[in-house]
Amino acid sequence: xxxxxxxxxxxxxxxxxxxxxxxxxxxxxxxxxxxxxxxxxxxxxxxxxxxxxxxxxxxxxxxxxxxxxxxxxxxxxxxxxxxxxxxxxxxxxxxxxxxxxxxxxxxxxxxxxxxxxxxxxxxxxxxxxxxxxxxxxxxxxxxxxxxxxxxxxxxxxxxxxxxxxxxxxxxxxxxxxxxxxxxxxxxxxxxxxx
Amino acid sequence: xxxxxxxxxxxxxxxxxxxxxxxxxxxxxxxxxxxxxxxxxxxxxxxxxxxxxxxxxxxxxxxxxxxxxxxxxxxxxxxxxxxxxxxxxxxxxxxxxxxxxxxxxxxxxxxxxxxxxxxxxxxxxxxxxxxxxxx
Amino acid sequence: xxxxxxxxxxxxxxxxxxxxxxxxxxxxxxxxxxxxxxxxxxxxxxxxxxxxxxxxxxxxxxxxxxxxxxxxxxxxxxxxxxxxxxxxxxxxxxxxxxxxxxxxxxxxxxxxxxxxxxxxxxxxxxxxxxxxxxxxxxxxxxxxxxxxxxxxxxxxxxxxxxxxxxxxxxxxxxxxxxxxxxxxxx
Numbered sequence: 041x042x043x044x045x046x047x048x049x050x051x052x053x054x055x056x057x058x059x060x061x062x063x064x065x066x067x068x069x070x071x072x073x074x075x076x077x078x079x080x081x082x083x084x085x086x087x088x089x090x091x092x093x094x095x096x097x098x099x100x101x102x103x104x105x106x107x108x109x110x111x112x113x114x115x116x117x118x119x120x121x122x123x124x125x126x127x128x129x130x131x132x133x134x135x136x137x138x139x140x141x142x143x144x145x146x147x148x149x150x151x152x153x154x155x156x157x158x159x160x161x162x163x164x165x166x167x168x169x170x171x172x173x174x175x176x177x178x179x180x181x182x183x184x185x186x187x188x189x190x191x192x193x194x195x196x197x198x199x200x201x202x203x204x205x206x207x208x209x210x211x212x213x214x215x216x217x218x219x220x221x222x223x224x225x226x227x228x229x230x231x232x233x234x
Numbered sequence: 235x236x237x238x239x240x241x242x243x244x245x246x247x248x249x250x251x252x253x254x255x256x257x258x259x260x261x262x263x264x265x266x267x268x269x270x271x272x273x274x275x276x277x278x279x280x281x282x283x284x285x286x287x288x289x290x291x292x293x294x295x296x297x298x299x300x301x302x303x304x305x306x307x308x309x310x311x312x313x314x315x316x317x318x319x320x321x322x323x324x325x326x327x328x329x330x331x332x333x334x335x336x337x338x339x340x341x342x343x344x345x346x347x348x349x350x351x352x353x354x355x356x357x358x359x360x361x362x363x364x365x366x367x368x369x
Numbered sequence: 370x371x372x373x374x375x376x377x378x379x380x381x382x383x384x385x386x387x388x389x390x391x392x393x394x395x396x397x398x399x400x401x402x403x404x405x406x407x408x409x410x411x412x413x414x415x416x417x418x419x420x421x422x423x424x425x426x427x428x429x430x431x432x433x434x435x436x437x438x439x440x441x442x443x444x445x446x447x448x449x450x451x452x453x454x455x456x457x458x459x460x461x462x463x464x465x466x467x468x469x470x471x472x473x474x475x476x477x478x479x480x481x482x483x484x485x486x487x488x489x490x491x492x493x494x495x496x497x498x499x500x501x502x503x504x505x506x507x508x509x510x511x512x513x514x515x516x517x518x519x520x521x522x523x524x525x526x527x528x529x530x531x532x533x534x535x536x537x538x539x540x541x542x543x544x545x546x547x548x549x550x551x552x553x554x555x
Contacts, residue, residue, distance in 0.1 A: 354491070
């Protein structure tokens with residue numbers, strides 16, 4: 041019977057149990073919302089790079105919260121202390137929860153020791169946004185880069201994270217690569233931990 | 235019930251965002267200040283220890299006279315620090331875990347800026363109730 | 370060919386692609402947070418959220434009509450029911466009820482039975498005038514405008530402000546049946 045339920049009222053949000061993360065909304069609802077996020081931010085900036093920074097900030101706010109929530113829910117209160125551990129947490133756990141699937145690939149940069157790449161054939165946020173030609177290199181994956189940065193930085197792995205289109209041979213549409221460049225302190229600590 | 239305990243939450247950027255003196259001992263202003271000083275001094279130890287284990291509960295990491303410093307580090311490196319004279323490790327662990335859950339709910343509020351002071355009076359009330367229950 | 374029967378909100382929701390509600394909730398939260406930082410005045414944030422909702426509403430109606438197999442609702446009463454029972458379900462996975470009709474059938478309330486926008490939201494003292502979910506009122510207003518119903522949508526109850534429910538009042542101001550924005554053969 042539709043229409044008989046009522047929202048349970050708690051005296052305070054702190055009384056409400058943490059959910060299991062099983063609730064869903066339609067992809068279109070998210071698509072509409074995300075597109076408003078992009079359009080609103082376009083009115084607040086002078087150039088593409090500012091726009092990407094603002095999307096990254098919005099994503100960062102999501103990432104910082106998701107880290108704490110998912111480590112509590114899925115990992116039995118374990119923290120990631122190693123670089124590969126946190127990368128695989130992002131590539132698998134975070135991706136699966138937020139985007140419904142594990143990311144297509146996680147690779148180490150071939151030219152730089154401090155670079156890693158998470159790639160996705162079709163990033164969720166790119167599926168419903170078509171970028172006008174005059175916006176050139178704009179990548180709304182900056183939002184996802186922000187989520188990744190939010191997770192990494194809060195877990196103690198500060199990094200510069202950027203989203204890029206990478207052409208794929210034989211494919212019409214480029215894939216998205218989230219490029220992660222860790223801060224020096226992270227690699228030094230990694231070396232120390234052995 | 236423990237006779238002395240001082241609980242603080244320190245943000246990832248080493249800023250205290252919540253403090254509570256709990257326990258049955260008479261509350262003296264200078265004692266509270268001393269307690270917080272001791273806890274801050276222990277931050278350096280936490281900083282190193284946190285990377286040697288993936289556990290959140292670091293147990294007792296420092297002592298001051300007859301008081302012990304126990305610490306819990308969340309995934310986002312928010313630190314819960316407790317200065318206490320109780321030896322009830324299980325109780326302390328449960329206290330930290332339940333505060334952690336409350337902290338996650340505070341953090342999930344998009345209008346709460348991560349790393350800023352926790353001003354919710356409900357949070358304060360609940361933390362004090364947990365302290366009475368477990369410490 | 371006879372028109373296909375209208376589909377229930379549950380059936381549509383089960384058949385569409387879905388995403389984790391936490392991604393949606395946290396993204397919406399990030400938007401509200403940005404607006405509060407940029408616009409400073411809570412009243413301006415309310416307006417901007419309503420505007421964003423309006424922009425969504427005028428685009429979302431196409432998908433709503435197509436997926437629900439609803440031939441355009443001409444009757445305001447029937448329309449309000451469709452929004453509550455089918456619209457909320459197919460997009461947000463929640464249902465809503467219509468109540469409190471006025472005597473001439475031009476004003477009613479939509480009461481949400483769940484609200485995925487507000488998980489763990491608590492308004493700080495500095496945001497007391499904020500209608501956190503104001504995007505929803507804009508969505509309804511925008512969508513109805515595209516089916517030639519000019520409405521005014523206002524919050525009557527808001528749990529974030531201490532009320533016991535989320536209740537939106539939808540008031541029909543003007544109906545312009547001859548101005549269908551879509552052709553029937555679409």
